[in-house]
Amino acid sequence: MNGVDRIDQVFRDLKKSGGAAFMPYHAMGYPTRQESVEVVAALAKAGADIIEFGIPHSDPLADGPTIQTATFSALVGGTTVADCLQMSRELRDRGVETPFCAMSYYNPILAFGEERFVEAAADAGMDGLIVPDLPPGESEMLEPACRAAGLATVYMLAPTSTEERIKSVARHTTGFIYLVSVTGITGARDELPPGLPAFVERVRRHTDLPLAVGFGISTGSQAARVANIAQGVVVGSALVKAAGSGEGLEAVRSLAEQLATGSHQTQGESG
């Protein structure tokens, strides 16, 4: 099975059992290299279905303060693209089988060499790729490379996306489409946006691909509500914050379990 197959399998299995995929993000290299590897292992154990493997960039323009601070700290600690791929390999060697999506901005990938990066990522056990500042239309190099290596190309849609752009993203995406819940940057928010169900519905009319919702989700009950309308729940900042807190790994474990439970609830249980 290649990366796309492994991601497809996650959503096929969930269709049978009910509930949505729990898809946590972590900023690799934060708080330290070794701790970030342990965070990913803990997320997998707590019930993550797909893990977003954050490769830090100096200029994360789609990210809010929590992830900005974490990725900056990871870079100061010497985290490199190659080392992030090595961390993926180490986790695979330890038997962690949860699909991984590498998530970074375009410039580190461009500097690494697009084809070389995709091959190295697939070789290190990655299954998909998410690049927030690379919309379809600018990815004429990266997309064929991902196809050849069997990596999923995950594109994003936002509440501002027009019908034309929804169609275009649906054509170029493999694996799942990442729906940005709000017009804004990453970061925990108290409330889910009221327009979210209508937005999901609008995208659903154009595609059968699984839809994962991210940005702003931080609690188990929010996850459960998202699980009612989408096939995946992405959580980043809240978990990164937990990883950087005094309790560290224990805080990550406890929050991840709540989020996994919320995401995996079937329609009937969510009330």
Next chain:
Amino acid sequence: MTLSTTSSPVNYGAVPDGTGRFGPYGGKYVPETLMPALEELEEAYLNARIDQEFMQELAHLQHTYVGRPTPLTYARRLSEELGGAQIYLKREDLAHSGAHKINNALGQALLMKRKMGKSRIVAETGAGQHGVATATASALLGIECIVYMGTVDMERQKPNVFRMELLGTEVRSVDSGSQTLKDAINEAIRDWVTNVETTHYLLGSALGPHPYPAMVRDFQSIIGREAHSQMQEPAEGGPGRLPDVIVACVGGGSNAIGIFHPFLEEESVRLIGVEAGGHGIEDGAHAARFADPERGRLGVLQGTKSYVLQDSDGQIALTHSISAGLDYASVGPEHAWLRDVGRSEYTYCTDTQTLAGFKALCELEGIIPALESAHAVGYVLELAPQMAKDQVILINLSGRGDKDLGTVMQTIGGDR
């Protein structure tokens, strides 16, 4: 410098193409949330360009409010002192609010007001000149305005911070990263992503995602169009001929592209952009994207593909320049393309050379230039003596230096 005779003529009017590309450069590398806003902006801009009423209103404001056309000044004493080419100055420092930045700020603010259903402007600023220009245009047109500025830049350009506040703009400090222009742009983009439905991002240079590089160039090309006619007209202070060389400083590159663009077809005119050499290329503390073979490479920063100062891992390098306005890790994509096709050349001027240019213009011409513009003057101190007396250099004097007095006092004040 001449183009190879075997190559087919370059069509300068054909860039950017429909996808916003200047050859391999440019494009739209932004989060999906912003894609519809860029499409909307492009449509509004294309519509405004052919709307006579809009263009007339802009021209009227450029004349009655900005004070255009800005004069052309013959720098007689500087030319005599250097003993070579005759030097002319295009006086963008005399445009209202003190720099060429007003050309673009007014154009975009009017575009938003007349063609887009938005009510709020965000902008970034390095030296504060673009921030002041945007605050000025916003006050004139009655628009809410927020300017993001790195804390390091706020410190070194204090008068401009106060100026913006006087004009009714809120200045928000940016503490992330290097706390300079690049970080202010990141923060302005984050605000824009969050408030995109009500907010226009008034980007200040020929940078960023399409359509900004082309739109900003077009609003700034008034500099070159005026200069093209003034140079040939003795009654307007010109030598009665086109210049042999045009020299302009290049941060993002908007003043340079603005004066270069109307001269692209004039192949006898050499076009030279001057980057910030900081403490020197070997030292590493500079912002000379084209001059550093090790770190200046093809990359993507803040929405556009161009030359970017970066490390081997694609992380954006910290830059240094005595002038906040040139202190940026990337350069406008059209400059990268013009350099590739051999139409324009780029060199750099160190902080030390720049201060020599600054002092020369003060003492010999009675003009206090912005430190950005002083990079062009600093390079001309070297270039002019190598040229014949019947040759002509045109410098784009992009801004005035009142805002830099603090920096200059700290740097050379001790010598007095």
